[in-house]
Amino acid sequence: METPTPDPLSGRTLHGRYVLGTRVRSGASGTVYAAQDLREERAVAVTVLHPWLMGNHGAVHAFLGRAQTLEAVAHPGLARVLAHGRDEAYVYAVAEYLRGETLAEVLGDGETLRYSPHMALSIVADVLAALDTAHRLGVVHGEIAPDKVVMDDGGRARVTGFPLLFDAAEDAGPDSRTDVRDVGVLLHRLMTGDSAVADEGRPLRPSAALPDLPPDLDMLVANATDPNPRYRPRDAGQYLTLVEQVMRSLPRTDRDREGDTRPIPVVADLPVESAAGAAGDGRSGAVPRWRRPPVLVAAGVLVLALFAAGWALVPAGGAALPDVLGSDPEAAEARLAELDLELVVAFDETYSDTEAVGSVADTTPEAGAELERGDEVMLWLSAGPQFAEVPDVVGGTENAARDALRTAGFTHIEVFQEHSAEEAPGTVLSTVPATGEEGDRAEAVTVHVSEGVIVPTLLGMGREEAGEALTGLGLVFEVAEAHHGTAPEGEVAGQTPEPGTILPEEGVVTLTVSLGPEPEDEETEEDGVGEPGEGSPSDDGGGRGEGGRGDGGRGDGGDGGDRGDDGWGNSGAASCAVAAWDGDIVYDTGDQVNYRGRVYEARWWIQGVPPTMGEEWGVWEDRGSC
The missing domain is CATH 3.30.200.20 (Phosphorylase Kinase; domain 1)
Known part of the structure; x- marks a missing residue:
């Protein structure tokens, strides 16, 4: 700012x-x-x-x-x-209008500062949770940066500065993967203090600045800042799942356990700081500040602005605190302002079985207490009943469980992973309290989820390097080789499933390793095979004997006599409404190709793997002959 x-x-x-x-x-x-x-x-x-x-x-x-x-x-x-x-x-x-300092102001331009990894992930999780709501509605931010994230007095990160116009010079507007990249750059800055941006060639890796960082943090940043948008998490919700999984497994420092939200200088060893001078927040701890209705923030700003500007001329003397229980915060403030006592009004939340959510449920001091000029009055606003029924989230995904629990009023959610031979990774196995039981909203709800392994980004690695990375994670890999127009020979040019996917232990990842560019003489030879009316005199119009490829006479060469397209005689190409499969093209979910006389549809992104090979693990869906 x-x-x-x-x-x-x-x-x-x-x-x-x-x-x-x-x-x-x-x-x-x-x-x-x-x-x-x-x-x-x-x-x-x-x-x-x-x-x-x-x-x-x-x-x-x-x-x-x-x-x-x-x-x-x-x-x-x-x-x-x-x-x-x-x-x-x-x-x-x-x-x-948001109160607080932006991350740009907190980090400053002088001494290089960074956050502990756990605190950095916590800030990014707040940002992603907010962006997830926008992405679900088809709305992107497009300019996430440190000056667009405000830290409130409770240590929560809030997103501001949604642009209302985008640069007309851009070829295409930002999308959800643009926001994911920007959050990845932000995470890199928070953990390292380095304001580098993702370049055109390689993703960012925080270990380049801090070699002792756990490899999972490298994976988080690299996945989000991959130069190719197709290889990033698709939106804030998917990236939030990865961030929360890593955050759960990350050990906390003493600063994290103490709730210290201040950045620290970039030094080799984490300094031991005295608690003296740390500002206490004076909160009850019953409900997080981020659940405070937006009007409370604005109302607090108004009160501070009025007093700072000297708009109130307060007479001497005192008055009794009126009974404002059940009032909305604006009406309660108005009644207090009528006392002309220059009162300092503060807000917090508490549970209440009687008052409506957002209305005044209690005051400190109590109604009838004698007030003097400049006294502080705390208005406690209702957050609803303290106890609520735990919804049924068993059998669903972790993300769906979080949404359902938050909707029911549970804001403290702890997730534990455990092995399950029956359920797919990421499936909710049980909750504590159990479904239907009364849960205390001031306490955590524990969600047990079937464990899995996060598939890392492997593109650009060598074959052996990628294999070692997968083996170290307990995954199995298979290799498919294909020509590629840009990837050097021996480099991983594609992977299935996509980065960020959760697999069980010993789950299979298929690596597509580049054979280099397609040889020109082979292309020329294949282009001349199978053209109608161009059969070789020596084969009498019959097939070549390999999968039925034949010349214009078509013959009976194997099982391919009725196929046509992509060098298989082209006799059926005119009836296919979609383009032929190309090993150099990256296909995304829903993309269709014709291959060997049939139409296939991609179930997720894929490159270099022909449809007949992809059928083995379900990446291509056969939509019928064309």
């Missing part, structure tokens, strides 16, 4: 409601201002479209359309877009 500087628009009011303050930053979308919403009495952030784009109807339409789309995206870890509009010469969008 840039240092606020004066701006000609500061002080202007849009639609009689949003008073623009200082400029926060400027980008392709426009200029962002800290602002005040007079109607809702809260701090907001307003993005105003650049004046030179006002005459561009396409830019205006895209800006307002993107704002409208973002209004439907809601998650505690996102700065939500609240409204948009056009006031004469100004097109604008209004978003929630």
Whole structure:
């Protein structure tokens, strides 16, 4: 976040409601201002479209359309877009204003700082959980960076700065894999303190800066920052699964156990820091701060802004604290403001069986207590009942279990992996408390999941190196060889299944190893075989005897007499509506090819493996003859 500087628009009011303050930053979308919403009495952030784009109807339409789309995206870890509009010469969008420091501000530009691996993963998990909600709705961020992630006072990371316009010079807009790459770069920065970006040739590997890091952390960053988007996790949800698995297996340092969320200098040994000077957060610990309704953050900002600006002139004397139980936080604040005592109002959450979620369930001090000028009043907001029924998540995936438990109000979820001979890896085996039992929302729900092994990225490795990597993980590998237009001979040019897939122990990974480019003389020879009416006098129109390949006469050469395409006589090519299989092309889920007179559809990404070979492990689905 840039240092606020004066701006000609500061002080202007849009639609009689949003008073623009200082400029926060400027980008392709426009200029962002800290602002005040007079109607809702809260701090907001307003993005105003650049004046030179006002005459561009396409830019205006895209800006307002993107704002409208973002209004439907809601998650505690996102700065939500609240409204948009056009006031004469100004097109604008209004978003929630987040309190806290950005990661760019925390890490700074001076001393090189980094986080412990566990803390870095925790921050990235917060970011991915928020992005997962957006990706499920088909919305991408497109500009994830340290200045777009805000750390709140509870140590939680929240995402802000969704661009409302993207650079028109880009050939294609960002997608979910763009966000995954940017989060991978962020994770690399958090763990190493190095602000390097992913280059065009190789993925980032944090072990290059910190050799003692566990290899799983290298895998996480390398998978996300692979130059080829096809080899990255497909979206934030898939990458979050990998991050949480590694985080569970990672040992915690003393700093992690103490909940110290500050970055540390980049040194060989982790320094032992004194707890003195660490700011206590004063929370009850019953409910995490990230579950706080967005209006609470805005209301707190408003109160601090009012007092800091000196808007209240407070008389001497005291008054009794009114009974505000059951009130919404804005109404409770208004009643306290009427006392003219310059009270410091704070918010936190507590469980309540009687008050509605988000309303005032208790106060400190209690109603009727005598207040003096400048006293602090804590408004405890209801988070709902403390006990809830545990939903049935057994038999589903870990991600689905997390979603169901969070929907039921359980925010502390611990996952343990255990061996299962019956269930596929990643399947939920049981929960504690069990399905249907009453669970304490202040306690953790333990989810037991069938264990598995995460398939790493192997592309670009040598054959032996890739095999050793898989053997070391307890996986079995098979090798298929194929010509490849760009990968050098002996290098892994494809793998099945894709990186990030969870396999059981001794699960099979197929490596497609490059034989180098297709020899030109072989291509020429094959192009001349099987053309109609071009049979060799010596074979009398019969087959070549290898799988039925024949000349224009077609003959009865083996079992291929009725096949046609891709050098098999081409007699059926005219009836095939899809392109022939090409070993140099990377096919993704749903892509179709014709091969030896039949149509095949890819079930996930694949390269260099012909459909008849891929049938053995189900990567290609036979859709019938063409």
